[in-house]
Amino acid sequence: MPLSISSICxxxxxxxxxxxNALVAEKRKQGLDVISLAAGEPDxxxxxxxxxxxxxxxxxGYTKYTASSGLPELRRAxxxxxxxxxxxxxxxxxxxxxxxxxxxxxxxxxxxxxxxDEVLLPTPCWLSYPEMVRMAGGVPVLVPTTLEQGFxxxxxQLEAAVTPRTxxxxxxxxxxxxxxxxxxxxxxxxxxxAKDHDLFILSDEIYEMxxxxxxSHIPMASxxxxxxxxxxxxxGMSKTYAMTGWRIGYAAGPKPLIDAMDAYQSHATGNPxxxxxxxxxxxxxxxxxxxxxxxxxFESRCQAVQELLRQVPGITxxxxxxxxxxxxxxxxxxxxxxxxxxxxxDGQFAELLLEHALVSAVxxxxxxxxxxxxxxxxxxxxxxxEAVRRIKAFVEELI
Ligand code: PMP
Ligand code: GLU
Numbered sequence: 041m042p043l044s045i046s047s048i049c050x051x052x053x054x055x056x057x058x059x060x061n062a063l064v065a066e067k068r069k070q071g072l073d074v075i076s077l078a079a080g081e082p083d084x085x086x087x088x089x090x091x092x093x094x095x096x097x098x099x100x101g102y103t104k105y106t107a108s109s110g111l112p113e114l115r116r117a118x119x120x121x122x123x124x125x126x127x128x129x130x131x132x133x134x135x136x137x138x139x140x141x142x143x144x145x146x147x148x149x150x151x152x153x154x155x156x157d158e159v160l161l162p163t164p165c166w167l168s169y170p171e172m173v174r175m176a177g178g179v180p181v182l183v184p185t186t187l188e189q190g191f192x193x194x195x196x197q198l199e200a201a202v203t204p205r206t207x208x209x210x211x212x213x214x215x216x217x218x219x220x221x222x223x224x225x226x227x228x229x230x231x232x233x234a235k236d237h238d239l240f241i242l243s244d245e246i247y248e249m250x251x252x253x254x255x256s257h258i259p260m261a262s263x264x265x266x267x268x269x270x271x272x273x274x275x276g277m278s279k280t281y282a283m284t285g286w287r288i289g290y291a292a293g294p295k296p297l298i299d300a301m302d303a304y305q306s307h308a309t310g311n312p313x314x315x316x317x318x319x320x321x322x323x324x325x326x327x328x329x330x331x332x333x334x335x336x337x338f339e340s341r342c343q344a345v346q347e348l349l350r351q352v353p354g355i356t357x358x359x360x361x362x363x364x365x366x367x368x369x370x371x372x373x374x375x376x377x378x379x380x381x382x383x384x385x386d387g388q389f390a391e392l393l394l395e396h397a398l399v400s401a402v403x404x405x406x407x408x409x410x411x412x413x414x415x416x417x418x419x420x421x422x423x424x425x426e427a428v429r430r431i432k433a434f435v436e437e438l439i
Contacts, residue, residue, distance in 0.1 A: 052171050056406045064400050075427040077415040078400040080216065081284040082364070084337075086319075087330040090281060093322030097315045106314050108306035109298070110137025110290070114321045118290055121324040125248070126259040128268070130292040136301050137320070139312045141246050141276035141289030142168060144301070147308070148242055148272050148291055149176035149208075151300035157207035162193045163408035164367070166216045166244070173210075181206070182408060187358050187369070191218040192226035198233040208240040209233070211260060214247035217407045217414040218367050219342075219360020221251050227258050231267040241271040246289070247363040249280045249331050252339040255361050261292075272297055277316075279363075280331055281323040286316040338364050338417070341424060345417040348428040352435055364418045367404065371411040376438040383438070386411055397434040399427050 060078040067074045097103075109115065115132035122128050122135075138144040145168075153159070155177040161169050162183045170180035183201045185191045198209070211230055213222035234241050243260035251257045261271040276289030291301065311317070345366055349357045356369040370389055375382075378396065383389050386403040390413060394400045404412030417424055 048175060051174060053167075053406070055171075056167060057402055060400055060402060063394070067394075067398075072398055074394070074398045074400060075419070075423055075430070076400045077417070077419070077424075077427055078402045079416055079418065080365070081418060082279060082282040082334060082338075083418050083420065084282040084334055086282050086286070087323075089326050089330075090283065090319045090323045094286075094315050094319040097318035102314055102318055104314065106311040106317060108311050109302040110135075110312060111314075111317050111321065114317050114324075117321055117324050118292070122273075122292055126262060126273075128259060128261050128273075128292070131295075134295050134298055135290055135292045136298050136305065137288060137290045137312055137317060138301075138305060139289070139309055140278065140287040141244065141274050143287075143305075143309065143312075144274055144276070144289045144291045145169075145210075145242065145244065146172045146175060147301040147304050148274070148293075148297065149173055149178065150304055151297055152176075152208055152240055152242075153178040154207070156205060158203060158205045160198065160201050160206060160209040160239075162191075162198075162209075162211060164191065164215075164218050164404065164412075165210070165407060166212060167406040169210050169212075178207070179205070184408065190223070191215060191220040191358070192222050193229065194226070195229040195232055198229055199236075202233065202237050202239075206237060206239060208242055210242045210244065212244040212246075214250055214257065214362025215365075216247065216363055217365050217402070217404070217409060218358055219363050219365050220358075221255050221257065221361040224258060227260060227263055230260065231263045234270055235266050239270070241267065242274065243271050244274045246275050246279050248275060249335055250338055250364060251362040252342050253361060257362070269294065277320050277323055281320075282334060283316075283319070283323065286313070286319055288312055288316050288320040341417045341419075341421055342366070344421050345415070345424055345428070348425055349415075352428065352432045354435055354438075358412075364416055366415050366417060367409060367412050368415060369412050373435060373438055374411065378434070378438055386413055389413065393431065393434055397430040399430050399434075 064076045159173045173180040261268045272293030277283035354372045358367045390403045401413040
């Protein structure tokens, strides 16, 4: 009997980033010395005191279900954490803990959207947003931005994309994949557009602690009372505490939305992993020195990767201000050949680079940045230098 798959799932493009991670792992198993600039995760191990809290949680028997929205003590701790890091006040009941920011974003979209509702996505953007919007029954509407604009939309661009069906906008600063950190002007444009057209704002601030060069992160909900009331802020443990595998994210926003997300989550997954929640509790309540130390390491790598990439002919670098990604434009290299093979797209470039130079990079196309590559510099500086040396040798072979 032919198996018929639902239209929602038939139309999902599987995550390119996760596919590449798996491909790299496979090649390494074969003994190949692949350097991955594809992984969107810190290379640091989870700090010891956080791991210790998880061990203790197991020993103490914290191995049962919790409330679906998360441990009350973790929601209280997050309320305090958000107050101290962003100056924003949320009651524990206005916060939900979920299985990674990824699940929380999907939950928020499911709680917000009616079928056919449009969601504005300034691009380049994280490749999961459009898929998630579709999975929640919505329609992604792209708002392209350019390097010249610092990858930040202005008010007229946002206004031009609004229709009577527009329901929400998703923003992400510091940004994956561009490394842009949005300035006040861009944030105000979003707040203004949302107010004028009664839109909801989903502000993905998962890279909030990684801002370089003396810049600062502007939390969307801090802009005004109106922005606060129409924003759900998303963050999580993955990037701040090097805890990608633990799968703990959270959202803070208006209580009716958080309650709706909880109702959904209570049937979809139930509570996020109990042991990981205890680890997250330790992460946000202990000294934040580990966060500062990791951010400093990323900042120095950010400088290093830009200097290294300047030596590679034919590429232009979009100077990153935060997160741990740098986007490079390789358009000048498309149309050239590598050992007889024509390279027409960033996807083909990335494939050949992995195959022949053993460096993995994510093509820009799934992030709506065709002609570009996204390089993650979440690896140590020695390996980073070796990766760029391999990229340079690869590029020098192109004719
Ligand atoms: N948002 C952005 C922009 C990301 O890059 C990621 C990384 N996967 C996430 C959300 C989700 O993070 P996690 O599910 O690991 O909390
Ligand atoms: N957000 C990371 C990335 O963009 C992790 C992988 C994923 O979840 O997509 O690479």
